[in-house]
Amino acid sequence: MLIGVDLGGTNIKVGIVNQEGQILYQNSRTTNPSRPYPLIIQDIIEQIEGCVSQLNGTVEDIKSIGIGIPGIAELQTGNVIYCTNLSWYDVPMGEMIRTHFNKPVYIENDATVAALAESVSGSTKGLANSVFLTLGTGVGGGIIINHKAYSGSHGAGSEIGHMIVGENFYECNCGRNGCLETFTSATAMIRYAQKRIREGVVDTEILNIAEGNIENITAKVIFDSAQKGDQLATEVVERMIKYLSIGIANIHNMLDPDRITIGGGVSKAGDALLEPLREAVAKLAFCKGVIYGDITLAQLGNDAGIIGAAFLGESL
Amino acid sequence: MLIGVDLGGTNIKVGIVNQEGQILYQNSRTTNPSRPYPLIIQDIIEQIEGCVSQLNGTVEDIKSIGIGIPGIAELQTGNVIYCTNLSWYDVPMGEMIRTHFNKPVYIENDATVAALAESVSGSTKGLANSVFLTLGTGVGGGIIINHKAYSGSHGAGSEIGHMIVGENFYECNCGRNGCLETFTSATAMIRYAQKRIREGVVDTEILNIAEGNIENITAKVIFDSAQKGDQLATEVVERMIKYLSIGIANIHNMLDPDRITIGGGVSKAGDALLEPLREAVAKLAFCKGVIYGDITLAQLGNDAGIIGAAFLGESL
Numbered sequence: 001m002l003i004g005v006d007l008g009g010t011n012i013k014v015g016i017v018n019q020e021g022q023i024l025y026q027n028s029r030t031t032n033p034s035r036p037y038p039l040i041i042q043d044i045i046e047q048i049e050g051c052v053s054q055l056n057g058t059v060e061d062i063k064s065i066g067i068g069i070p071g072i073a074e075l076q077t078g079n080v081i082y083c084t085n086l087s088w089y090d091v092p093m094g095e096m097i098r099t100h101f102n103k104p105v106y107i108e109n110d111a112t113v114a115a116l117a118e119s120v121s122g123s124t125k126g127l128a129n130s131v132f133l134t135l136g137t138g139v140g141g142g143i144i145i146n147h148k149a150y151s152g153s154h155g156a157g158s159e160i161g162h163m164i165v166g167e168n169f170y171e172c173n174c175g176r177n178g179c180l181e182t183f184t185s186a187t188a189m190i191r192y193a194q195k196r197i198r199e200g201v202v203d204t205e206i207l208n209i210a211e212g213n214i215e216n217i218t219a220k221v222i223f224d225s226a227q228k229g230d231q232l233a234t235e236v237v238e239r240m241i242k243y244l245s246i247g248i249a250n251i252h253n254m255l256d257p258d259r260i261t262i263g264g265g266v267s268k269a270g271d272a273l274l275e276p277l278r279e280a281v282a283k284l285a286f287c288k289g290v291i292y293g294d295i296t297l298a299q300l301g302n303d304a305g306i307i308g309a310a311f312l313g314e315s316l
Numbered sequence: 317m318l319i320g321v322d323l324g325g326t327n328i329k330v331g332i333v334n335q336e337g338q339i340l341y342q343n344s345r346t347t348n349p350s351r352p353y354p355l356i357i358q359d360i361i362e363q364i365e366g367c368v369s370q371l372n373g374t375v376e377d378i379k380s381i382g383i384g385i386p387g388i389a390e391l392q393t394g395n396v397i398y399c400t401n402l403s404w405y406d407v408p409m410g411e412m413i414r415t416h417f418n419k420p421v422y423i424e425n426d427a428t429v430a431a432l433a434e435s436v437s438g439s440t441k442g443l444a445n446s447v448f449l450t451l452g453t454g455v456g457g458g459i460i461i462n463h464k465a466y467s468g469s470h471g472a473g474s475e476i477g478h479m480i481v482g483e484n485f486y487e488c489n490c491g492r493n494g495c496l497e498t499f500t501s502a503t504a505m506i507r508y509a510q511k512r513i514r515e516g517v518v519d520t521e522i523l524n525i526a527e528g529n530i531e532n533i534t535a536k537v538i539f540d541s542a543q544k545g546d547q548l549a550t551e552v553v554e555r556m557i558k559y560l561s562i563g564i565a566n567i568h569n570m571l572d573p574d575r576i577t578i579g580g581g582v583s584k585a586g587d588a589l590l591e592p593l594r595e596a597v598a599k600l601a602f603c604k605g606v607i608y609g610d611i612t613l614a615q616l617g618n619d620a621g622i623i624g625a626a627f628l629g630e631s632l
Contacts, residue, residue: 072603081605089605129469143570145461152572153445156606159569164562164600166482166494174602178482178562246480246494253475254459254570256468284480286490287388289397289405290472 001057002314003048005067006110006305009033009085012040014047016055017310021121023303025054033086040086041096048101064104064313065097068113068305074155075312078107081155106312109151110305112158114298115142116149116315117308118261122299127258131251132298133160135244135266138173139181143255148315149308161185165246169195183243186219186266193217193236205230223269237276240266245280252285252292263298270297317373318630319364321383322426322621325349325401328356330363332371333626337437341370342622349402356402357412364417380420380629381413384429384621390471391628394423397471422628425467426621428474430614431458432465432631433624434577438615443574447567448614449476451560451582454489455497459571464631465624477501481562485511499559502535502581509533509552521546539585553592556582561596568601568608579614586613 004023006013008031015026027050029043044067052059071083078094098105108116115124115132124130124144132142141160143150151157161181162174170191172179182188193206194214205225210216225233248260267273278295285292300307320339322329324347331342343366345359360383368375387399394410414421424432431440431448440446440460448458457476459466467473477497478490486507488495498504509522510530521541526532541549564576583589594611601608616623 072606081603127469141570145466150461150571153443153574153609154572154606156568156603156608157570157572159602162569162602163566164481166480176565176600176602249492250479250566252472253478254457254473255466256470256473258469284492286475286478286492287397287472290388290470292472293469 001052001055001061002063002310003051003065004306004308004310005044005048005065006309007031007040007044007067007069008110008305009070012043012047013306014044014051015306015310016051017307021117021307021311023306025051026306027051031086037086037088037091037093038096041093045097045100059101059103062101062103064106065101066113066309066312067093067097067105067107068110068309069107070110072109072155073107075106075108075151078105080107104313106316108149108309108312109140109142109155109158111140112142112149112151113308113312114263114300114304115144115158115308116311117300117304118298119144119147120307120311122304123261123296124259129255129257130293131160131255131257131260133260133262134264134298135184135186135262136264137185137187139185140264144257145255149312160247160251163247163250165243165250180243180247184240184247184266189219189222189236189240189266190217192239193222193232196232196235201232204232206233219266220268223272227272237272241276241280244277245284248277248281248295249284249286252281256290257293259293260295261298262295263301263304267297317368317371317377318379318626319367319381320622320624320626321360321364321381322625323347323356323360323383323385324426324621325386328359328363329622330360330367331622331626332367333623337433337623337627339619339622341367343367347402353402353404353407353409354412357409361413361416375417375419378417378419380422381417382429382625382628383409383413383421383423384426384625385423386426388425388471389423391422391424391467394421396423420629422632424465424625424628425456425458425471425474427456428458428465428467429624429628430579430616430620431460431474431624432627433616433620434614435460435463436623436627438620439577439612440575445571445573446609447476447571447573447576449576449578450580450614451500451502451578452580453501453503455501456580460573461571465628476563476567479563479566481559481566496559496563500556500563500582505535505538505552505556505582506533508555509538509548512548512551517548520548522549535582536584539588543588553588557592557596560593561600564593564597564611565600565602568597572606573609575609576611577614578611579617579620583613
């Protein structure tokens with residue numbers, strides 16, 4: 001049995017995954033992240049035991065346990081270096097769960113886990129080298145090299161959202177300026193639209209859909225308005241595409257993967273995102289003689305967390 | 317016998333390298349790059365035969381032949397996709413040399429080759445993951461992942477010099493704007509100094525050393541002037557450090573290698589480069605709990621081309 005744990009700021013989801021990357025059973029509890037971490041880890045343990053007994057198995061049937069977290073961990077020891085949403089710093093989650101089950105436990109960043117899931121049974125299935133980007137509140141990245149999850153020598157790699165690609169009008173949460181995340185996340189699109197409206201660009205469909213309140217603006221509102229030909233919305237989308245294409249060109253020039261796949265809330269724009277993005281990336285191609293990896297949408301959605309985590313041990 | 321070939325725009329250098337990464341014998345010919353490519357390849361073949369007979373060997377003693385080129389090639393087939401300095405496009409060099417010797421032939425970008433050499437017997441020896449940057453006329457990059465040279469799915473990866481990191485006052489040779497190369501190469505430093513002097517900043521030690529002629533400005537002139545406290549030179553060096561630290565922070569956030577090592581002409585500035593660079597990179601650290609890979613100077617200099625090429629077959 002491969003156990004996958006998707007530890008998020010809102011829910012803890014645990015599932016059993018087969019060798020084809022399908023979830024056989026899963027359960028979920030509320031994270032309640034303000035609790036002391038041993039309680040959260042205790043929940044994970046109980047959820048794993050619940051999964052195993054649901055499939056009429058025993059702990060002995062577990063091959064390995066993988067956990068995806070919204071933070072950075074040492075893959076092998078399972079030490080969580082930090083996990084902002086949970087306010088965790090230096091938490092020995094891997095050791096605690098390993099001690100309980102006496103089974104291998106692996107912990108990785110959730111975007112890396114999603115990248116692995118997509119490469120096991122999703123949009124990058126079977127490809128040796130791929131990169132996964134999730135465009136949501138922030139921008140996360142996962143790198144697959146030679147069919148394996150890659151997150152560097154200290155677990156701090158694949159933070160593609162914090163690639164500096166220019167200068168921006170506001171600082172990133174990480175304290176720096178110009179991170180890809182501040183140009184291409186849903187938050188970035190919303191902030192730029194709000195900024196332009198505050199500057200006086202008020203004749204816009206965005207405000208109509210948002211009922212005149214800039215706090216109601218979402219990435220979907222912006223994409224929907226752009227589809228209707230709205231000028232400001234088009235400007236916001238074009239700006240996002242410009243920087244996302246730079247980020248992807250940088251990935252091409254650095255890692256030259258077989259494919260780049262995009263998930264997260266912003267990816268729900270579908271072709272309205274993909275088509276101009278592919279065009280912009282093609283214009284930035286460095287080596288004209290090379291057919292670079294294509295850009296597609298991720299396929300697994302929320303299941304990627306459990307599936308990828310379950311395969312962490314398999315991809316070593 | 318491991319044969320390494322360093323095919324440059326000026327010279328063709330061929331050597332025999334032992335398993336410790338030491339050059340046992342080498343020879344050199346002028347490239348004369350305007351010749352038809354079969355003549356250049358014929359020279360390489362003769363130079364290899366010359367090396368082998370110098371060590372009293374035969375062609376049968378050759379284990380593999382590796383070739384580093386200032387361009388992009390398919391590692392396994394040895395097809396040269398392009399090689400600007402030689403005006404080569406789609407040249408089947410690998411096949412021609414393989415057919416002649418009936419031995420494995422591998423071709424890679426010269427910066428990737430140098431990265432491999434440094435990881436075999438230089439500044440990154442024994443490290444699993446490392447990145448090599450060469451700062452010269454342009455900026456080249458080489459990536460080692462899990463002790464192996466990595467250049468992506470189509471041989472077009474590790475082009476770190478063409479990572480877009482901002483907006484610049486001139487376009488890159490590749491036709492795009494904002495490539496790392498246009499901020500951090502020797503050429504970039506010279507162009508920025510020349511621009512500032514043209515703008516009227518003429519009271520500078522740079523012009524004194526350059527005997528009043530901006531065409532005489534070199535990276536060394538700029539570093540030497542900065543060491544003397546010259547204001548413009550300090551500005552030029554600081555600008556270069558600013559963008560190089562962004563490039564290196566992006567490498568940290570993407571690949572999180574054990575070490576980043578710097579070669580090429582600009583690296584001759586030594587501590588005048590390294591010390592402010594390390595300081596600037598530390599300020600950009602994304603994950604405060606992580607001790608990122610350090611930054612050092614490359615050790616092998618011009619030998620890296622032969623040594624790394626010879627090890628291409630060993631690092632598959």
